[in-house]
Amino acid sequence: xxxxxxxxxxxxxxxxxxxxxxxxxxxxxxxxxxxxxxxxxxxxxxxxxxxxxxxxxxxxxxxxxxxxxxxxxxxxxxxxxxxxxxxxxxxxxxxxxxxxxxxxxxxxxxxxxxxxxxxxxxxxxxxxxxxxxxxxxxxxxxxxxxxxxxxxxxxxxxxxxxxxxxxxxxxxxxxxxxxxxxxxxxxxxxxxxxxxxxxxxxxxxxxxxxxxxxxxxxxxxxxxxxxxxxxxxxxxxxxxxxxxxxxxxxxxxxxxxxxxxxxxxxxxxxxxxxxxxxxxxxxxxxxxxxxxxxxxxxxxxxxxxxx
Numbered sequence: 300x301x302x303x304x305x306x307x308x309x310x311x312x313x314x315x316x317x318x319x320x321x322x323x324x325x326x327x328x329x330x331x332x333x334x335x336x337x338x339x340x341x342x343x344x345x346x347x348x349x350x351x352x353x354x355x356x357x358x359x360x361x362x363x364x365x366x367x368x369x370x371x372x373x374x375x376x377x378x379x380x381x382x383x384x385x386x387x388x389x390x391x392x393x394x395x396x397x398x399x400x401x402x403x404x405x406x407x408x409x410x411x412x413x414x415x416x417x418x419x420x421x422x423x424x425x426x427x428x429x430x431x432x433x434x435x436x437x438x439x440x441x442x443x444x445x446x447x448x449x450x451x452x453x454x455x456x457x458x459x460x461x462x463x464x465x466x467x468x469x470x471x472x473x474x475x476x477x478x479x480x481x482x483x484x485x486x487x488x489x490x491x492x493x494x495x496x497x498x499x500x501x502x503x504x505x506x507x508x509x510x511x512x513x514x515x516x517x518x519x520x521x522x523x524x525x526x527x528x529x530x531x532x533x534x535x536x537x538x539x540x541x542x543x544x545x546x547x548x549x550x551x552x553x554x555x556x557x558x559x560x561x562x563x564x565x566x567x568x569x570x571x572x573x574x575x576x577x578x579x580x581x582x583x584x585x586x587x588x589x590x591x592x593x594x595x596x597x598x599x600x601x602x603x604x605x606x
Contacts, residue, residue, distance in 0.1 A: 304389030310380045312344035312393045318379075323429035324352075325422050325436075328537040328569055331357060331403060333422055337430045348372055348427075349397040356406035361534075363415030363423070365398050365405040371423040371477065372396060379433070414570075417441045417456070418534050420477040428462075429543060435462035435513055435589030436540035437475040440552065442585055443532040446575070448525060451492050456480050459585035460506045460514020463546060469514030469588045472501045493525040497580060502587070509546030509590025516550065516587035523575040529556075535586035536569035546590030553584040 322336040334352035339345075356362050369391070376390045398405040404423070406412065421439050428434035438459035445454045456478055461469040474480065482488075485496045497520040506513030523529070531554050540549040554567040559578030567573060575581065 303385055304387055304392070307380075307384050307387050307389030308392040310382055310384055311376050311390045314376070314379045315339060315346050315393055316341060316344045318346070318431060321430040321432060323426045325426040325429065326538050327361065327419075327422060328534045329357070329359065329361070331361065333404070333419070333426045335423075335426045335430050337427075345393045345395070347395040347397065350402065350404055351397065351399055353399065353402040353404055356401055356403050356410045360411035360413045361415060361419050362403045362406040362410045362412045363419040364412055367415050367420050368398055368404045368423055369396060371420050372427065374477065375424060375427045375431075379431075414532055417443055417478070418532070422534070424476045425540070429541070432543065434464045435469075435507060435509075435543040435546055435591050436549070437462045437588050438516065438549070438552070438586040439535040439540050440533045440586060441478045442552065442583055444519075444529070444581070444583060446492075446494070446521070446523065446527050446529040446581070448527040451525075451527070453488075453492055453494075455482055457482075457517060457519055457583055457585055459516040460549075460588045462540070462588040463507070463509055463511035463513045463542075463591035465544075465591060466511065468512050469506055471503075471506070471515035472517050473514070475588070493523070493527075495522040495524060496520075497522050502584070505550050505587045507540070507542045507547045507549040507588060507590035508594050509542055510592030510595060511546070511590060513540075513542070513546070513549050513588035513590045516552075516585040518585075519583045520580055522580045523577060525577055527575050528572060529575050529581050530572040531567060531570065531583065533569045533583075540586055540589050542589035542591065544591055545593035547594070549587035549589045552586035553582075555582050556580065557582065
């Protein structure tokens with residue numbers, strides 16, 4: 300066990316020796332900010348990751364316990380290591396992690412934190428990659444969708460595209476970073492719950508443009524066959540996932556309900572709840588990842604797909 304952690308520590312130290320310092324500010328839909336500054340001691344092969352300047356804890360549930368922030372830092376460091384090592388806390392030994400007390404990433408009781416693990420965690424990860432200049436932003440949300448009544452309850456998260464980086468495009472319609480859940484098969488979903496999955500499709504061309512383009516997002520349409528309550532917990536409905544190094548931003552997400560009886564389209568906020576009648580359709584258009592580099596010729600030939 301000691302060897303596994305020592306090996307992870309040495310692997311991360313080798314990575315840190317090649318990194319450049321940086322800082323980044325991630326603005327959430329509600330105007331709150333996640334700020335991070337990364338300083339590197341090349342001689343000691345160590346780093347200080349400081350979240351000073353991050354917004355104070357919120358009255359909403361987008362606060363994240365410090366363990367969530369720590370997990371995001373651990374994840375990012377592990378992805379920078381090329382060798383195949385087990386994920387373990389040895390990766391954090393070369394890092395001085397500073398999370399100010401009372402901020403939204405280290406809130407005090409009785410702060411609400413339910414969205415911290417599913418939404419804020421994604422944006423912590425994006426901010427870290429932004430500070431390092433390694434990746435554009437992913438969709439920045441897990442698009443948490445729930446529906447139910449007295450007899451049925453269901454919860455799912457919905458994928459989008461992965462961000463572009465130096466030398467590669469993003470991938471369409473997959474979970475990224477801090478989420479890895481699978482959706483229930485359509486046949487099982489419709490067999491067990493009074494809904495119909497009308498469509499689940501990739502929105503071609505929706506990822507951020509650039510020399511390397513962001514992965515395309517998705518559109519999911521679910522028809523309720525019984526009256527029920529449906530809720531969405533999501534972000535990146537106001538501020539778009541950013542591009543980096545001259546790449547374009549991705550698209551913001553959208554949520555709406557199409558009413559069968561009136562034909563009305565009811566636009567929903569990023570965090571919203573609504574009563575559904577039989578035949579109504581809940582639609583979720585996921586935000587999309589950003590692009591990397593200015594659109595144009597790729598290194599080694601070839602043209603960016605979005606020109």
